[in-house]
Amino acid sequence: MDEFQVMDELQTIETHAADQTRRLGRALGQLLQAGDVVFLSGALGAGKTTLSQGVAAGAGIEGPVTSPTFTLIHEYEGRIPLVHMDLYRLLRTEQVLSEPVQFQQGQPEQVQSELDGTGADAQLNAAQLPEHEATALGLDDYFESGAALLIEWPGGLEDYVEDALYIRVDFPKGREADERVLTCRAKGPRSRLLLSEWVKQWRL
């Protein structure tokens, strides 16, 4: 279906349409088990929620899966419990309080600066929520809850887990508007297994 390459522990795949990203997500969702953690990074509008919609469908969630941009957290019950978070607003609030950044959604310079790691998105992707805030919101409790977690703009929650799948969605430079590159890396034995099983599905 797609070219894919294996570079050490990184697995990358290109998609050419939103539906293709959703299909990839569905294959991941079918493999997902209670307690799995998936972190999603990448610029605004890259396709994290689109991928998540596929994951939810694959995990047996019926009905619409919308972006938790404003609500932060959506909880679903399918074949397994699934929690979908988007901490962008929290991170942005933190950043605005400390160092205001001009966001220009969809500007080519922003996409470019995301790719070279200097843009506002890149800063937010690297941003850390203060621990007291994560705790106050009960975010750490979700890691104990047994639900599978899908987390956009994780804001340092990576530190809470020893086993997780990391997926970054990028706009490749100078390509068609609907092209994306997903770069995936697994930390820990469960996520390595999950990633290797998922990658097998990419060939089908």
Ligand SMILES: Nc1ncnc2c1ncn2[C@@H]1O[C@H](COP(=O)(O)OP(=O)(O)OP(=O)(O)O)[C@@H](O)[C@H]1O
């Ligand atoms: N190959 C592709 N994969 C994913 N989405 C695509 C692709 N091509 C076009 N799109 C479009 O790009 C947009 C991706 O939006 P989405 O909400 O998934 O991004 P996001 O990464 O979750 O952004 P945010 O950081 O704002 O939450 C959608 O409108 C989707 O239809």
Ligand SMILES: [Mg+2]
């Ligand atoms: Mg999103």
